[in-house]
Amino acid sequence: MKNDKAYLSLSQVDMVFTGSSGTNPVLKGIDLQVRRGEYISLIGHSGCGKSTVLNIIAGLLPATSGVVLLDDREVAGPGPDRAVVFQNHSLLPWLTVRQNVEIAVDKIFGRSRSKAERRDWVLHNLAMVNMSHALDRLPSQISGGMKQRVGIARALSMEPKVLLLDEPFGALDALTRAHLQDEVIRIQAELGNTVVMITHDVDEAVLMSDRVVMMTNGPAATIGQVLDIDLPRPRSRIELAEDRTYNHCRQEILSFLYEKQRKVEAIAPVRSMAARAREQAAAQA
Numbered sequence: 001m002k003n004d005k006a007y008l009s010l011s012q013v014d015m016v017f018t019g020s021s022g023t024n025p026v027l028k029g030i031d032l033q034v035r036r037g038e039y040i041s042l043i044g045h046s047g048c049g050k051s052t053v054l055n056i057i058a059g060l061l062p063a064t065s066g067v068v069l070l071d072d073r074e075v076a077g078p079g080p081d082r083a084v085v086f087q088n089h090s091l092l093p094w095l096t097v098r099q100n101v102e103i104a105v106d107k108i109f110g111r112s113r114s115k116a117e118r119r120d121w122v123l124h125n126l127a128m129v130n131m132s133h134a135l136d137r138l139p140s141q142i143s144g145g146m147k148q149r150v151g152i153a154r155a156l157s158m159e160p161k162v163l164l165l166d167e168p169f170g171a172l173d174a175l176t177r178a179h180l181q182d183e184v185i186r187i188q189a190e191l192g193n194t195v196v197m198i199t200h201d202v203d204e205a206v207l208m209s210d211r212v213v214m215m216t217n218g219p220a221a222t223i224g225q226v227l228d229i230d231l232p233r234p235r236s237r238i239e240l241a242e243d244r245t246y247n248h249c250r251q252e253i254l255s256f257l258y259e260k261q262r263k264v265e266a267i268a269p270v271r272s273m274a275a276r277a278r279e280q281a282a283a284q285a
């Protein structure tokens with residue numbers, strides 16, 4: 001059962017990037033409470049600041065102001081209690097599948113677990129993502145979907161308090177993507193991980209999440225709407241296609257993204273193409 005107390009909380013988080021071209025206020029007043037075992041998706045238009053939120057939780061970026069607490073402790077830098085899986089796998093190319101997980105396990109459990117325990121733990125996590133058949137292959141010898149599986153096994157093997165997924169299925173073809181989504185759903189049901197996932201995919205957000213957090217467009221993006229996905233688990237993608245609640249949730253998110261937060265910049269490239277055409281015509285005249 002999920003605990004109602006916030007396990008991960010972001011309070012009044014602001015982020016302003018400062019560079020040679022001036023200041024860029026990216027996030028403003030982000031407030032988010034995540035319960036232990038909850039699966040949260042962050043969705044919003046490209047560039048609104050989703051990865052920035054994830055990087056702040058990961059401790060890879062310090063927020064300009066505001067507080068991030070995980071299990072009652074302030075996040076003040078990266079740590080093994082927060083494992084990140086990126087869109088493009090980040091496996092070490094010279095290490096095998098097994099060694100890529102082993103390196104994380106040895107680092108975290110090198111002192112607390114015996115060599116045999118660590119070996120079994122590596123194998124267990126790779127079995128969980130159905131990669132036992134390719135333990136000794138190099139990343140260059142496996143497919144993109146398999147690489148993401150290894151990345152997920154590596155993240156899980158660290159027993160993080162929070163799993164941070166930055167578009168983990170974004171680079172995969174539709175079938176591989178569906179397959180891997182199902183595996184993560186199964187693993188989540190088994191382990192009850194607390195997950196924050198970035199996605200651009202409305203169906204993926206509804207299928208996988210307990211709540212979908214919708215971000216407004218930048219600059220100074222914030223949380224515009226939070227939707228509870230009140231669908232029983234286990235969820236079947238085939239049955240959900242006909243489900244009224246599922247379709248209602250989808251509709252809510254689509255309406256937020258494409259009506260309330262319609263991205264006006266999308267028109268800009270069309271304008272500039274037209275402007276370019278005019279310039280070309282003028283140049284040829």
Ligand SMILES: Nc1ncnc2c1ncn2[C@@H]1O[C@H](COP(=O)(O)OP(=O)(O)OP(=O)(O)O)[C@@H](O)[C@H]1O
Nearest residue numbers: 017018024026044045046047048049050051052053
């Ligand atoms: N390290 C950084 N330094 C300066 N600006 C940054 C940095 N990281 C992100 N930004 C800026 O912050 C804004 C939000 O970027 P971010 O990557 O968080 O958006 P996003 O919603 O994850 O985008 P996408 O969906 O396209 O991945 C962008 O304007 C980006 O240029």
